[in-house]
Every structure is written in C-alpha cells, then in structure tokens.
Amino acid sequence: MRKKGIMAASHSIREIEPDRIFGVAKVAGDAIAKKGFDNVINSTIGALTDDNGNLLFLKSVMEHIRNLKDSDLAAYAPIAGLPEYLEAVKKAAFRDMMPDGYIKAIATPGGSGAIRHAIWNYSEIGEKVLTSDWYWGPYSIIAREHLREITTYTLFNSDYSFNFNSFKERSDELIKEQGRLLAIINTPAHNPTGFSLTYDDWCKVVDYVKTKSEQITIFIDIAYIDFSGGMSEARRFFKLFENLPENVLILVGYSMSKAFTLYGTRCGALISITSSKAVSEEFVNVCTFSNRGTWSNGTRLAMKTLTDIMTKEELLDKVDKERQEYRELLEKRAYAFVEEAKRIGLETCPYNGGYFISIPCDNPDELALKLREKDLYLVALNKGIRFAPCAVSMEKCIKSPSIIKSCL
C-alpha cells in the first residue's frame, strides 16, 4: 500500500540534505543586505568576482556571443555536439600537450555532465567510485543519483604531499572487490583545496595502472586547469597518457564554466584517450546514446563560441590575455591569504591554483557558524572549511586568516 505523502519511486527517496554551498551563500547575501558589503566577507561563491562582489566575465567571449547569428544561438546542435566543436574542445583541453592516441570528445552540459557520463558508462550499478577524501560534494550526489557510491583514499601525507600509497591501496582493494576501477582525480587546482598532483605524482599513478590487467578508468576533472599556473606546465602530465595498455582508459572532464566564464551556459565535454581504436569507438557510441537518453543535445551557442575562439588565432590571443589578467588577480588574492596564514601560523592545505583554499579542522560546521558571528561566511566541508579567494578582495583575503585563527 502507498504510504501517505509518498509518490516517488523507492530509489528516488533519499535523505534531503540542504545544499551546503548555495545554502550558506543565501545567508551571506542576507547579511550583506543588512550590514553592507564592506562589513561582510562573503567567501561562499564559486565564481570569479571583482572586489565588490560582481561576477567577472571575459568581455571578448561575451562580445562574441552577442554577435552570433540567431541560428547559432537557438538551433539544435547534433546529439554528440557540433563536429567542429568536438575537435576544438580537444585543443582547448590539451593545448600544446595533446597526447598521441585515439582521442574523442562528446559535448556535455558542463563538467558535471562529463562526470555523469563517466560514472554511468564506466562503472556498474552498485559499484564504488574512488576519489580523494577531500572532494567536491556533487561527486557523491551524481554517484548516488546513478545508484553508485563514492569511496575515498587519503589525499595527503602528513607533509601535504600526494599520498600515492593510499591511492594505490584503496585502488587495489576496489579492483579485488569489483574487478574494475573508476577513479576520479581532480587536478590541477583541486576543489576544495587548490592542490595539484605533481608530474612525479602522475608518473607513479601511470606506472601503477600499467601493472593492472583489469579495466581501469581514470577520470581527470580539469575544471580549473586554466586557473592553475602556466598553460603548458599545467598540461604536461597529459603526455604521460600515450601508449597506455588497452585496458586503461583516460577520461578528461572539460568545463567551459570557469575557463570561458560561461557558468550558466552549461557546456563542456567528456574526452577519452586510449590506445585502442575499439575502445575509442565504444566511447563515442555509449556517450552519444547517453546524451540522447539524458539531456539530448547541448548548448549550441557555447559550442560555436569555443570553436570560433580556438580556430581564430587573433581571437584566441585576446581571450587568453584577458583570462591571464583574471588569473593574476585570483593568484594575488590567494597568495595574499596563504602568506598571511603562514605568517600567523594558520595551517592550510597546499595551494597551487584555482578558486579555493582549504583550512583543515576538526569541527568544520561549528567553526563556520562561529565565523558567521564575525561576519565571515564560508563553506564547511567534512574535513575543514573552504575559503574562496575567487570572490573576496585582496584586502579581505589578508584580513581573513586571523579571523579564522581566532575562532579555531
């Protein structure tokens, strides 16, 4: 018999947790309305803003969109994505570090869509998907939505270097249990910590997966790659994915949200790198089917915009220069926070780039509430709190570490 108030299917009845990020952002907005912007530090937003909290957009990108034809703005795109976009997005992801191999892309709504397709198509229902213990919360929601679960390894050694042994141990266990592995690695400029695997860390991961005979899929979430140091240096590790054994598939989750400041336009791609023609063709088939079976086709205007930018040298140069200015602004703020934290003895996770910095602590929710009383609003995670230099002025970035330390 139907219970009163229940219409949803059993798999859709889940505990509803308030969204940690958008929830606190609303509270911070209310505080600003009451006390004024200058008197509140709103470090909840996951987007780049100017010092007054206004979203920053790449003007060259916006201008380009405004000049697109109606048909480019509003017509359907092919299910897998515009063919020219599927080439251009590889260039945007890899730049001068495109590995040799079979490389294919499928358009998705943002990096989130790429994560969804990777989980749905490269793990079995009921399986565990591996990621690090500091991770972007929606991984778990996307996994649960698709009847999988996230399980974690320990990201850091005690000196905050990459804990390869933990990655290896947990991978070995899952391979033994499940006969296959899907691991999500968010680098460079990991959300929430700002940490990046070094080239040597990647060498260890690649050497390890080469020893396996089972199906191994590594999904690399590069949502912040264009905000993490030099264009080529940040991408050098892609070259390690050449000539991998056929049982190892590399998937790359590309997002236009940050790189082109098109957060709400919802465009990205899932890109595969493999040494097997058959695996590459299978990738295109399963992901095209998934596109049709979920959101159908993607956002044509964003695909057209990225294609135009990546194929017109002058325009690309303009966009790159503008983005570089934003990256410098972000880095100035982030390193000001890190330097001040160091000076006063506040421990932070290592920051190598990206929108966020994390401060490890024992009672993150409690600390975040205490900080609200001091008009500092940030996001509580499981293992610490997340500060967002992307949305906080330099002056407030310098002020924040001592406020946090006083509440710890």
Ligand SMILES: Cc1ncc(COP(=O)(O)O)c(C=O)c1O
């Ligand atoms: C780590 C990480 N991965 C992926 C995404 C996906 O972004 P989108 O779906 O907006 O492209 C985000 C967005 O905040 C992110 O922080």
